[in-house]
Amino acid sequence: MTTESYPRTVLYCGVCTLPPEYCEFGGTTKKCEEWLEKNQPELHKKLYSQEALEQNLSSLSLEAQKRAEKDSQKKAAKAAAAEARDAETRASSKVLIKRIERNKRKYVTAVQGLEAFGLDIKKVAKDFGKKFATGSSVTKVPGGGEEITVQGDLSDDIQEYIEENYKNVPDDNIELVEDKKKKKAEQQAV
Amino acid sequence: MFKKDITSGAKSKVKSSVQRTIRQKVLDTYPLLEPYIEDIMPKKEQLDLVKLPDRVSLYTLQSTPLFFQHMDDAILPHLAIVHRYPNCFPRLRIDRGAIRFVLSGATLMAPGLTSPGGRLPGDPEDTEGKYGKEELEAGTPVVIEAEGKEMACMVGVLKVGTAEMKKTKKGQACEAGHYLGDGLWTLSL
Numbered sequence: 001m002t003t004e005s006y007p008r009t010v011l012y013c014g015v016c017t018l019p020p021e022y023c024e025f026g027g028t029t030k031k032c033e034e035w036l037e038k039n040q041p042e043l044h045k046k047l048y049s050q051e052a053l054e055q056n057l058s059s060l061s062l063e064a065q066k067r068a069e070k071d072s073q074k075k076a077a078k079a080a081a082a083e084a085r086d087a088e089t090r091a092s093s094k095v096l097i098k099r100i101e102r103n104k105r106k107y108v109t110a111v112q113g114l115e116a117f118g119l120d121i122k123k124v125a126k127d128f129g130k131k132f133a134t135g136s137s138v139t140k141v142p143g144g145g146e147e148i149t150v151q152g153d154l155s156d157d158i159q160e161y162i163e164e165n166y167k168n169v170p171d172d173n174i175e176l177v178e179d180k181k182k183k184k185a186e187q188q189a190v
Numbered sequence: 191m192f193k194k195d196i197t198s199g200a201k202s203k204v205k206s207s208v209q210r211t212i213r214q215k216v217l218d219t220y221p222l223l224e225p226y227i228e229d230i231m232p233k234k235e236q237l238d239l240v241k242l243p244d245r246v247s248l249y250t251l252q253s254t255p256l257f258f259q260h261m262d263d264a265i266l267p268h269l270a271i272v273h274r275y276p277n278c279f280p281r282l283r284i285d286r287g288a289i290r291f292v293l294s295g296a297t298l299m300a301p302g303l304t305s306p307g308g309r310l311p312g313d314p315e316d317t318e319g320k321y322g323k324e325e326l327e328a329g330t331p332v333v334i335e336a337e338g339k340e341m342a343c344m345v346g347v348l349k350v351g352t353a354e355m356k357k358t359k360k361g362q363a364c365e366a367g368h369y370l371g372d373g374l375w376t377l378s379l
Binding site: 021025064068170 | 229
């Protein structure tokens with residue numbers, strides 16, 4: 001132990017990011033195991049061999065085993081449910097690109113709903129600003145949540161840019177909307 | 191501390207004088223790190239300070255998290271550091287049954303450490319002297335390892351001295367600071 005050289009190189013699971021030894025407590029054990037088998041066959045053999053599994057179980061009393069089993073099942077179910085929910089919101093949620101008239105011929109463009117696709121809207125806002133050379137910021141929406149506000153009428157450009165650069169946003173989920181007057185009154189009416 | 195997922199706040203550069211104090215503080219708390227400190231936080235490199243919710247500040251080198259600190263409490267290592275330099279911290283071990291509770295963020299209770307699978311300093315079964323000989327005081331930052339695992343699963347501060355823990359074998363032992371899979375662990379910079 002003492003002769004070991006530092007820093008030690010550490011391997012983490014590609015699925016749950018924990019060290020592979022701890023995958024069994026993560027709730028995505030099945031996937032982790034598959035990942036490890038594919039990427040680190042040797043370690044997989046060591047961790048998931050029959051002996052290792054038996055040894056794991058033998059150190060606990062029967063009752064505790066049962067409880068642990070139940071707990072891990074619950075956890076796994078939770079993880080699966082979370083994933084399913086995630087996928088569903090991804091499929092159903094829409095990206096709204098709103099053109100808002102600010103002052104007769106002046107417009108701002110608001111983009112809503114990007115965060116559902118796992119994008120960091122702060123970063124995206126920065127990218128918009130860089131790409132279109134305009135002011136672009138993250139603003140709070142009265143109903144809760146945040147949107148990106150870009151100065152200027154850029155709805156078509158933004159649509160194109162999103163389709164090209166953020167591939168995990170399905171093209172059909174992007175919607176263009178026009179907002180005529182001062183937005184607040186109208187939104188409440190709808 | 192990081193049970194919920196967290197988002198990082200403002201990131202700022204650390205003054206070189208402050209950087210020196212941090213370095214000194216780390217060495218004072220973990221004297222065993224001395225030979226490796228140059229690898230962990232090189233003198234010439236620029237450290238970053240990332241503010242996290244609840245007045246926790248995280249020190250990072252480029253985008254690798256190194257240490258974190260709640261206000262002026264003890265400075266604690268990020269688990270990634272612990273995994274890389276496992277022998278440089280005061281360590282305890284918990285039994286297998288406790289792992290799942292620790293990984294869901296519970297406060298560590300004394301029976302997990304005093305049972306046959308757990309290890310406290312001066313344990314007769316610990317022939318290698320891996321877990322040290324001297325008793326640890328309350329308030330010492332410790333790294334928690336687990337029975338049958340190589341790597342640490344938690345970093346925390348002792349609530350009760352180890353000597354007392356052996357006597358009473360009850361109650362809370364160690365406050366959960368940072369554990370595998372918590373908000374700090376999953377935080378991406």
